[in-house]
Amino acid sequence: MNGPTDSIRVLLVDDHPLLRHGLKALLEQIGGAEVVGEACDGEEAIELALSLDPDVVVMDLVMPGMSGTEATRQLIDRRPDLGVLVLTMSEDDASVFAALRAGARGYVLKGTAGPDFLAAVSAVARGEAVYGPGVARRIRRFLTSGPDSGPFPELTQREREILDLLASGKSNAEIARALFLSQKTVKNHLTSIFAKLQVADRAQAVVRARRAGLGE
Numbered sequence: 001m002n003g004p005t006d007s008i009r010v011l012l013v014d015d016h017p018l019l020r021h022g023l024k025a026l027l028e029q030i031g032g033a034e035v036v037g038e039a040c041d042g043e044e045a046i047e048l049a050l051s052l053d054p055d056v057v058v059m060d061l062v063m064p065g066m067s068g069t070e071a072t073r074q075l076i077d078r079r080p081d082l083g084v085l086v087l088t089m090s091e092d093d094a095s096v097f098a099a100l101r102a103g104a105r106g107y108v109l110k111g112t113a114g115p116d117f118l119a120a121v122s123a124v125a126r127g128e129a130v131y132g133p134g135v136a137r138r139i140r141r142f143l144t145s146g147p148d149s150g151p152f153p154e155l156t157q158r159e160r161e162i163l164d165l166l167a168s169g170k171s172n173a174e175i176a177r178a179l180f181l182s183q184k185t186v187k188n189h190l191t192s193i194f195a196k197l198q199v200a201d202r203a204q205a206v207v208r209a210r211r212a213g214l215g216e
Contacts, residue, residue: 008033008125011054013045015063031118042066049075055125061088061095069098076103080192083124096135103156106130151212154196162189167206167215
């Protein structure tokens, strides 16, 4: 039976084998997706995501060793186009916003109905952002009244850092050295930034950034 996730390559990251087994069955038997790998901690998640090249990484936050938040941050640093969907029990504001700042594209709670989970995986694979209703309300409240929301809330923390350096006149090579990234990674981040800001090139991005107070 084909479903909304048909042909999507998924990596499952959770330290509970029974949950991974259930998610794999749901994704493959109902959703028609392909589970290309399973990881039980953040370190293994990074290794498998970089080697298996999935479309979506379904990421738990609380695991032994490296957290899912840190694993997400490191993965998005290397693969800004990767879709990370957080699936967790944690719904406190700190967990939600830490994951979003790390670059997660979606955030849904364990216990979400199967069809809703499959729809979330499909949306993240298409490049969309998706959140459960409770999480979405927190985000709206945070962006409208949170003191730390700042300019360009659609950007990740790393993307804002790169945009700030870009607005200050730094070249790609200088940005890479300042943030200990490769120039290819910086270029990938800039592509993502331009798309999110709906600008055509770095000159337009610099204008937007400086108007918002970046690069000073």
